[in-house]
Amino acid sequence: xxxxxxxxxxxxxxDAWTNHKDQLRLVGxxxxxxxxxxxxxxxxxxxxxxxxIGAMGYQVECFCFQxxxxxxxxxxxxxxxxxxxxxxxxxxxxxxxxxxxxxxGDFRAREENVYRLAELSTAIIDQAVSQGVPFAREYGGKLxxxxxxxxxxxxxxxxxxxxxxxxxxxxxxxxxxxIAAKTVNMQTRTEVLDYVIIDGxxxxxxxxxxxxxxxxxxxxxxxxxxxxxxxxxYYLSTNAKNCNVSALMRAYRRGAGFxxxxxxxxxxxxxxxxxxxxSKLTLMSESLRNDGRIWVPRNKDEKRKPSDIxxxxxxxxxxxxxxxxxxxxxxxxxxxxxxxxxxxxLGVGPTGYGVYLDFAAAIEQKGVxxxxxxxxxxxEMYERITDDDPTKTPMRIFPAVxxxxxxxxxxxxxxxxxxxxxxxxxANFADHGANRLGASSLMQCLADGYFIIPVTIGxxxxxxxxxxxxxxDEHFAKVEAEVRDHANKMLSIKGKRSTNSIHRELGKxxxxxxxxxxxxxxxxxxxxxxxxxxxxxxxxxxxxxxxESMNQxxxxxxxxxxxxxxxxxxxxxALLRDESCGCHLREEHQTPEGEAKRNDEDFAYTAxxxxxxxxxxxxxxxxxxxxxxxxLMTRNYKS
Ligand SMILES: Cc1cc2nc3c(=O)[nH]c(=O)nc-3n(C[C@H](O)[C@H](O)[C@H](O)COP(=O)(O)OP(=O)(O)OC[C@H]3O[C@@H](n4cnc5c(N)ncnc54)[C@H](O)[C@@H]3O)c2cc1C
Numbered sequence: 135x136x137x138x139x140x141x142x143x144x145x146x147x148x149d150a151w152t153n154h155k156d157q158l159r160l161v162g163x164x165x166x167x168x169x170x171x172x173x174x175x176x177x178x179x180x181x182x183x184x185x186x187i188g189a190m191g192y193q194v195e196c197f198c199f200q201x202x203x204x205x206x207x208x209x210x211x212x213x214x215x216x217x218x219x220x221x222x223x224x225x226x227x228x229x230x231x232x233x234x235x236x237x238x239g240d241f242r243a244r245e246e247n248v249y250r251l252a253e254l255s256t257a258i259i260d261q262a263v264s265q266g267v268p269f270a271r272e273y274g275g276k277l278x279x280x281x282x283x284x285x286x287x288x289x290x291x292x293x294x295x296x297x298x299x300x301x302x303x304x305x306x307x308x309x310x311x312x313i314a315a316k317t318v319n320m321q322t323r324t325e326v327l328d329y330v331i332i333d334g335x336x337x338x339x340x341x342x343x344x345x346x347x348x349x350x351x352x353x354x355x356x357x358x359x360x361x362x363x364x365x366x367x368y369y370l371s372t373n374a375k376n377c378n379v380s381a382l383m384r385a386y387r388r389g390a391g392f393x394x395x396x397x398x399x400x401x402x403x404x405x406x407x408x409x410x411x412x413s414k415l416t417l418m419s420e421s422l423r424n425d426g427r428i429w430v431p432r433n434k435d436e437k438r439k440p441s442d443i444x445x446x447x448x449x450x451x452x453x454x455x456x457x458x459x460x461x462x463x464x465x466x467x468x469x470x471x472x473x474x475x476x477x478x479x480l481g482v483g484p485t486g487y488g489v490y491l492d493f494a495a496a497i498e499q500k501g502v503x504x505x506x507x508x509x510x511x512x513x514e515m516y517e518r519i520t521d522d523d524p525t526k527t528p529m530r531i532f533p534a535v536x537x538x539x540x541x542x543x544x545x546x547x548x549x550x551x552x553x554x555x556x557x558x559x560x561a562n563f564a565d566h567g568a569n570r571l572g573a574s575s576l577m578q579c580l581a582d583g584y585f586i587i588p589v590t591i592g593x594x595x596x597x598x599x600x601x602x603x604x605x606x607d608e609h610f611a612k613v614e615a616e617v618r619d620h621a622n623k624m625l626s627i628k629g630k631r632s633t634n635s636i637h638r639e640l641g642k643x644x645x646x647x648x649x650x651x652x653x654x655x656x657x658x659x660x661x662x663x664x665x666x667x668x669x670x671x672x673x674x675x676x677x678x679x680x681x682e683s684m685n686q687x688x689x690x691x692x693x694x695x696x697x698x699x700x701x702x703x704x705x706x707x708a709l710l711r712d713e714s715c716g717c718h719l720r721e722e723h724q725t726p727e728g729e730a731k732r733n734d735e736d737f738a739y740t741a742x743x744x745x746x747x748x749x750x751x752x753x754x755x756x757x758x759x760x761x762x763x764x765x766l767m768t769r770n771y772k773s
Contacts, residue, residue: 138755404534
């Protein structure tokens with residue numbers, strides 16, 4: 135049984151973070167260089183954490199598997215980052231951002247965390263501006279804003295459609311400064327494969343140099359996982375091809391609780407899949423829903439070009455079904471409605487699984503240049519992929535796996551159930567509950583990295599007694615041997631089937647059985663099929679090459695092996711959560727209009743899974759959720 139002490143602050147929520155910080159123990163400036171912190175990941179959460187912790191004077195070693203920290207997947211983020219600055223004077227506030235986020239997540243997040251996130255949001259923008267991040271500006275020079283789904287204010291700051299890239303450049307510059315100052319030692323093209331736990335605390339990691347294959351040991355006083363999300367368990371997703379779950383699964387196997395693994399966000403506006411051999415999907419940012427109107431033809435056998443279909447024969451289904459929020463309903467609602475109209479036979483495109491996102495009305499009203507200036511690179515990207523110009527003909531879009539709200543369980547200090555091991559960014563189960571509102575991930579990654587972890591890690595380190603542990607310790611040798619055994623086991627399979635095809639099959643199982651909608655029967659079926667596919671992997675996978683060299687075949691195989699175990703954990707969680715909430719739609723629990731129907735009496739908790747050993751069922755632990763500041767309410771985006 136895990137001990138889930140969330141270390142939540144007491145007192146009014148408005149003062150909670152400030153009071154909590156005041157109680158935390160500090161490490162004095164002169165002592166900081168005695169402590170070594172390993173940061174695994176250099177995306178927005180990892181780069182901001184490593185740079186900030188390094189700047190404080192701790193010794194930091196930062197790892198990523200790309201050839202440069204600035205190639206982390208965060209670079210793909212498009213539409214924007216939220217902050218309750220109220221520059222639009224449209225009634226925004228910390229409280230309103232807190233309410234929107236809690237409601238958007240369908241009350242399956244800790245309210246103390248969500249409030250802190252809203253509170254820190256404004257400082258993030260100041261930090262980024264001071265780093266030179268080129269946010270879009272109004273004519274008078276003020277930072278511009280736009281809307282994202284699930285809100286009635288304009289609080290999203292953006293750099294056209296490349297917000298993630300510009301924010302990452304800001305964090306990367308800060309990181310590079312610390313690399314030059316030698317407080318951060320950067321390890322690129324290196325994959326962390328396992329963790330060394332001594333006396334219950336994390337004390338190091340084992341890594342593999344992806345160029346030479348060399349296995350290395352690294353000693354630490356604390357480890358911060360900033361390893362991103364696991365949407366690629368579905369094979370097709372909007373995530374970068376290399377995003378994976380291995381760093382989290384291996385921490386889970388060493389004792390870190392895994393929280394809400396089944397909460398997966400399906401984004402409504404991706405370019406539809408075009409064939410079986412596609413390896414990833416391309417997102418069209420939610421920001422496009424500010425100016426794009428979503429519709430399908432009213433008649434099933436419509437054959438006319440979209441521009442020839444008159445208004446009367448167009449079904450603007452979101453605007454009709456949700457008059458208050460229209461096209462800006464939250465992502466789970468938009469995604470389910472798109473699937474619904476396609477299931478009714480109204481979908482467009484060769485597969486019938488597509489809907490239109492149409493800019494004609496905005497172009498007529500504002501002019502093509504004004505619209506293009508907001509979304510330029512997104513339009514270009516769409517045109518390059520589809521050979522259609524979205525200013526002339528509507529985009530075709532369809533829902534795709536995009537973001538994972540689950541991750542390692544962390545307390546209010548962002549520490550996992552393994553002392554000394556922290557998780558930040560998409561890697562933790564975080565603040566988004568059962569559904570993340572758009573533009574809130576970048577906000578959380580940077581709140582964690584710039585403002586929370588640099589403070590809370592000191593509290594942990596100050597309580598540590600310094601010792602002279604080195605990588606010669608027997609615990610390191612033992613974990614290293616286990617890492618080598620795992621690689622040798624994979625290399626000895628000598629089967630016939632590519633690990634890519636096994637991954638693709640797993641993705642299909644996940645999409646069909648644990649996808650946009652789930653049922654008890656579909657999940658049970660998934661739980662039957664995944665172990666069979668795992669058997670196939672361990673008996674018939676073709677993994678070439680040797681361990682001690684560059685070996686991408688083995689790298690990939692290790693990740694697929696972890697996805698197979700993880701897919702099972704996801705289905706198990708989805709089956710046990712016998713309610714609908716946010717993105718988790720169990721078909722058995724819906725309102726007559728097809729909205730998610732929560733069961734607060736039985737499921738107002740975070741599900742935290744505990745590893746019990748190879749082949750054993752994991753144990754479900756529960757962290758109850760309390761709603762004191764904001765009482766539970768039913769989500770309603772209609773009126
Ligand atoms: C196409 C797209 C558009 C998006 N647009 C937005 C948006 O507009 N606004 C918004 O708020 N959110 C957006 N998101 C979500 C957001 O981009 C991500 O949630 C966020 O960037 C994740 O950052 P991260 O730091 O947690 O992880 P990542 O940026 O994924 O970084 C993970 C890091 O971990 C490293 N790593 C992983 N495993 C290991 C290992 N075993 N060993 C060593 N290193 C490892 C990687 O090398 C990498 O450096 C978007 C997501 C996608 C897919």
